[in-house]
Every structure is written in C-alpha cells, then in structure tokens.
Amino acid sequence: xxxxxxxxxxxxxxxxxxxxxxxxxxxxxxxxxxxxxxxxxxxxxxxxxxxxxxxxxxxxxxxxxxxxxxxxxxxxxxxxxxxxxxxxxxxxxxxxxxxxxxxxxxxxxxxxxxxxxxxxxxxxxxxxxxxxxxxxxxxxxxxxxxxxxxxxxxxxxxxxxxxxxxxxxxxxxxxxxxxxxxxxxxxxxxxxxxxxxxxxxxxxxxxxxxxxxxxxxxxxxxxxxxxxxxxxxxxxxxxxxxxxxxxxxxxxxxxxxxxxxxxxxxxxxxxxxxxxxxxxxxxxxxxxxxxxxxxxxxxxxxxxxxxxxxxxxxxxxxxxxxxxxxxxxxxxxxxxxxxxxxxxxxxxxxxxxxxxxxxxxxxxxxxxxxxxxxxxxxxxxxxxxxxxxxxxxxxxxxxxxxxxxxxxxxxxxxxxxxxxxxxxxxxxxxxxxxxxxxxxxxxxxxxxxxxxxxxxxxxxxxxxxxxxxxxxxxxxxxxxxxxxxxxxxxxxxxxxxxxxxxxxxxxxxxxxxxxxxxxxxxxxxxxxxxxxxxxxxxxxxxxxxxxx
Numbered sequence: 001x002x003x004x005x006x007x008x009x010x011x012x013x014x015x016x017x018x019x020x021x022x023x024x025x026x027x028x029x030x031x032x033x034x035x036x037x038x039x040x041x042x043x044x045x046x047x048x049x050x051x052x053x054x055x056x057x058x059x060x061x062x063x064x065x066x067x068x069x070x071x072x073x074x075x076x077x078x079x080x081x082x083x084x085x086x087x088x089x090x091x092x093x094x095x096x097x098x099x100x101x102x103x104x105x106x107x108x109x110x111x112x113x114x115x116x117x118x119x120x121x122x123x124x125x126x127x128x129x130x131x132x133x134x135x136x137x138x139x140x141x142x143x144x145x146x147x148x149x150x151x152x153x154x155x156x157x158x159x160x161x162x163x164x165x166x167x168x169x170x171x172x173x174x175x176x177x178x179x180x181x182x183x184x185x186x187x188x189x190x191x192x193x194x195x196x197x198x199x200x201x202x203x204x205x206x207x208x209x210x211x212x213x214x215x216x217x218x219x220x221x222x223x224x225x226x227x228x229x230x231x232x233x234x235x236x237x238x239x240x241x242x243x244x245x246x247x248x249x250x251x252x253x254x255x256x257x258x259x260x261x262x263x264x265x266x267x268x269x270x271x272x273x274x275x276x277x278x279x280x281x282x283x284x285x286x287x288x289x290x291x292x293x294x295x296x297x298x299x300x301x302x303x304x305x306x307x308x309x310x311x312x313x314x315x316x317x318x319x320x321x322x323x324x325x326x327x328x329x330x331x332x333x334x335x336x337x338x339x340x341x342x343x344x345x346x347x348x349x350x351x352x353x354x355x356x357x358x359x360x361x362x363x364x365x366x367x368x369x370x371x372x373x374x375x376x377x378x379x380x381x382x383x384x385x386x387x388x389x390x391x392x393x394x395x396x397x398x399x400x401x402x403x404x405x406x407x408x409x410x411x412x413x414x415x416x417x418x419x420x421x422x423x424x425x426x427x428x429x430x431x432x433x434x435x436x437x438x439x440x441x442x443x444x445x446x447x448x449x450x451x452x453x454x455x456x457x458x459x460x461x462x463x464x465x466x467x468x469x470x471x472x473x474x475x476x477x478x479x480x481x482x483x484x485x486x487x488x489x490x491x492x493x494x495x496x497x498x499x500x501x502x503x504x505x506x507x508x509x510x511x512x513x514x515x516x517x518x519x520x521x522x523x524x525x526x527x528x529x530x531x532x533x534x535x536x537x538x539x540x541x542x543x544x545x546x547x548x
Contacts, residue, residue, distance in 0.1 A: 016099050021269045055119050056223075058274040071414060073442055074421045118153040121221045122207050122327075122335075125184070127228040128276075138189070140546045143208055143226070148216065150380055153336075156342065159380045162351040162426045163215060168365035168391045170266055172210045175407065176541030177399065179365065183211045184541040186457060201226070201324055215368075217350075217385030218376040223327050231322025232275070234330070235266030236299070241267045244298055247291070250277045269297060299387030350376050357393055363535060370464060398459055402500045404530045406452045406539055409504045409511075411539035413445040418513045423518065434517050441510040448503040455496045462489055 121507070126145030134225065142165070150159040165181035174186055187207030209221045236242060243265050249259045252266075252273025260272065266274065275295055284304070354368040370387035377385040390397060420438055424430070432439070465471075468478070469486055508528065517523035534540045 001230060024047075032246055050241060056334075071417055071442070072446070073439075074417070075430075075438055076301045077439055077442065079355050106483065120151040120153065121216075121219060122149045122151070123147070123212055123221050123224040124149055125205065125208060125224060125226045125450065127184075127226055129228050131384045140182070140185050141228070142545075143184045144181050146208070147182060148212060148221065153338075157346045157348065158339075158342065159348045159350055161216070161376060161380070162349075163212060164352060164354065164368065165368040166356065166364060166366035167215065167352075167368055168357075168396065169211055169215070170390070171207060171543070172214065173207075174542045176540065176543065177215075177396075177535075178545065180208075180211060180215070181547040184206045185545045197295070202326065205324065205326070215373070215388070217381065217383045218372075219377075219381055219383070223331075224325060225327070226324040229272055232272050236266070236268035236271045238503040239299070239302070241265055242295075242299055243304055244274070244295070246274065248277065250274055255438070268275075269292070280528070329347045346404075350380070352376065354399065355508050357396065365391075365396065370467070387464035389462070389464030390456065390461075392463045394463040394466075395456075395460055398462045400534075402451070402497050402504075403456070404534050405501055406504055408528065408530050408537070409507050409540050410445065410449055410452070412447070412528065413441060413507050415526065416511050416518075416520055416522070417442060417445065419520050420514070422516060430518075434514075437458075437514045441507075441514040444503070444510045451500060455500060459493065459496065462492070 071427045124145070124147045125143040127141050129141030129339045144165050146165060148159075148161040148163065150161060152158070163180060165179065167180040168177065169178060169180050169183065171178050171183045171186040176186075178186060184204040184207065187204035188201065205224045209224055213219060213221050231382075242501075243261050243263065246259055246261055246266075249258065249260050250273055252270045254269075257273075259266075259269070259274070264270070275291060277291060327335075338383055350375050352368050354366055354372070357365040357367055368388070368391050370391075374385045377383050380398065417438070420430075466489065468482065468486060469489065511526070512522050514520075515526065528541065531537050538544060538546055
C-alpha cells in the first residue's frame, strides 16, 4: 500500500471515528434531557410540541444580585473627601506599559447587527450530594458538573459547553475568591443538610447561573437543572441496572463492593461509583467526564435495544426528589421533544480548558485558556468577549502579596465605621474631634477601596494578555519584546505594591485611632494578619466554603 492509499485509509478511519463520536454525543444529550424531562413529566412528555421555543417566550427575570455593601457616611463629609478618579490615578503610575507593548488580538471590524437568534441557554449542574445532605466533599456538596446547554431553535442545533469546576472566580454580589463549583454554596450562605426542596436551593443555582453568565461573555442564562447523587442511583435502579464493560477497577457501595476490569451488572450505586472514579483522572477531570458520557450512552442504548422506554414513567416517583429546576413542566417537556428530534451532527460538544494551578496556596485553581474561551463565545454567540485577567496565576500571586491584606484592612475599617453608625442610631452624641476622626477614617477607607479596585483593573488587564509571563522557567526562551514587557510589568507591580502599602498604613492608623476614640476595643476585635487558610477567614471570603 502506498502513502496515498494509507492516507486515504486514515482519513476514512478518522471520519468513521468522528461520526461515531457525534452519534454517541447526540444519544447522551437526548438521554440527559429525556431522563430529566420524563422524570418530571411522565409519559405524556413524549407529546410533540410544534414550536418548543414559544414556551420560553417570556423568560423569568434575572434574580437581582445583592449589591456590594456601600458604607453611607454617618456624618456629612467635608470637601477633603478624595476624588475617586484622582485616587485611581494615584494607584496607576505613569510606568504602566503601553497597550502596544502587549500582544493583543486585533479588534474585528464592526459588522451589521445580525437578526436576533431564537436562542435559549440552560445550565446543567451535577451536585455531589445525596438527598439526605450526605456528601463526599467535606461538609458541603458542590456543583462538580457545570455544563451550558446553548439551544439554537432557528437552526435546530445545540452547543454543549463544559466549564471546569475549579475555575478561579468571584461570586457575583459577594466579596472573596472562590472556585466556580462552590459559587452554589455562596448563594446558599453555606449549606443546609438535609438538602431540602428545590426552592430552598434556588439561590445557589441562580448565583451559579450569574457567575456562568460572566464567564460566557455576559449572555443570559435564565434556566437551570440540578441533579444530585440520589437521582442517579434512583434512575439506574428504576431501569433494573445495566450490564457494562468496566474499563478500570473501582470501589462502590460505600467501599463494600469492588469491581475489577471487565463486564459487570451495575446497580445504581455501582454506576455512581464508576462515574465518580478519580484514579487516572487528569487535572481538569476530562477523563472522568468521558466515562460519564460513555455510561449515559450505555443506559440509552439499553432502553432502546430492550424496548424498555415504557419503564421511564416509573422514574416519576423515584428520582424527582433529586432533580431541581426553575422550568415548568411544559417547558421541560418541550425541551425533551426538541432533543428527541435533533438530527445527527446537530450537537456540538465544546469545553473550556486551561491549566490546573499548583498547590502553592492551599487551593488548586483552574486557570482558563482565555483564547479558547473567547473563541467559544465568538463561535457560539457571535460575541467578542474580553479576557479575564483575574483568572491567572499572576493575579493569584498578587493577591497573596498585597491584595488579600488590603481586603483584610478594608473589613477592619468597616467594622469601626459601622460601629459609629450603630452608636449614632442609638442616640449617642459625638464630639467634634470624634467626628473629625470619623471623616479621616472614612476617607482613608475609600482611598484603599478605590486603590484596590484600580490595581485589580490595571494589573488584570495586563495579566490577561501575558500568559507566558507565568512560566518563569522558560525565560531563556523569551523574546526581547517579552523581556521588555516583563520589565515594565515588574516595575508597575512594584509601584502598585508601594502605593497599596501606603494606603493600607493610612487606613489602619485612622481605623485604630477612631476605634480607640469611641471606646471600640481595637486590640481585641480587629485583626490585621491574613491567615494561611485565607479562604476560612470571613474578612477575605464572605462565605466560608468547606472542601475538606
């Protein structure tokens, strides 16, 4: 066989492989929506809706996010209140690298506004917990599976976009640094056990939707589905288990049963154990999600080949307690109808990827490849998104250098300023000296807050477009341009560090003086050091999330 024939054979094999993969993805997606929809809706979910999109014409209004705490001055401020723009300029020295020094993708030419697409976005979340509240993640379960289902009704196609659970992110409306999979916990203010009903968990699901919206360039994600461990167990048991060729050993049933490689009959707990295998998992869990897809296909193929689709109504009373959604029954049924009629090749799987951070600061974060993220958003939604520079190793290092400390100092100032307001509301009068100290403390607090925000904006915009800078061990391969940018960024970081330290010192000094003047025991109730376990400090992370 010559080279031409070999190449042709390889192309044919690749084509067959791609078609097979696409077919499996379609089956998996349809199965997922069928299991959710039929569990909630019963057999009548097979009714065909002529226009599924019409049931989503009036999407629910986005849940308002809690606004960041804004300290209203307890006393009228004099003209010495700092100008926010002036403070921002003070923290951004003139040595800021010119934009042209940083390699940035060219901005595309503006195009005519396209016709609005009849589109719907739904967030699918898998919770690592049972209905009882039992979890494998310390004391709090998290949304360890986060997938956006982007439905295009006009073109009858779906994009499935997986978001890494360990993305370094913020929780909209709350202060702190979290992982994407625990934004759910932030929305709940922690965790409640037992899990409770769907409406009790809605704040967690909705806040995760808001965070996902930010990561997807600002698109709207009004709907969600959440499934817990118990739902998976109940669904599999309801169909009588499944015969499955296990590709690697694992333990299930709380360690009572072990499964070797090979063919086994798996019940609900056995399937759950297989889906949760962590051995041989890579940093971003792509191997585990691949096993999950294979299992979903196997379940669907069993239902289809054995003619057991009629068993699905039995899931109504068994799995519905483990499924959470803000869709109506009719809307879910419409999605089932839409999914069941999708043609092969109409579902496009996509995944954000990146690097998993080292265990340098006790948590491991996923730092998303921003070019990959922006490409996905452009291809699916036609939006030119901005890179997120706060999801970088460089920004995390800056937080540990001075950022977390600045957040700590702001919280201490807020405690004393709030105490003044409480005393005033209680009818206490203040001397002119105390009022003057209050104004000085408030001004220093505002300057520190503005300085922190400005520093974050300035540095993150540079970090977003210099991912290579994190790889210090490859400096010998840097170009002269790389070295010049690095030198300017280092100078900028040094200047900002000095400015931040000055602002911190001023805020601390005035906070202690004001506290002492009003009888607030600053030595006992104020703390200034950031602990090693910074994420367990409510002055840093508003909601404490347990991963232990």
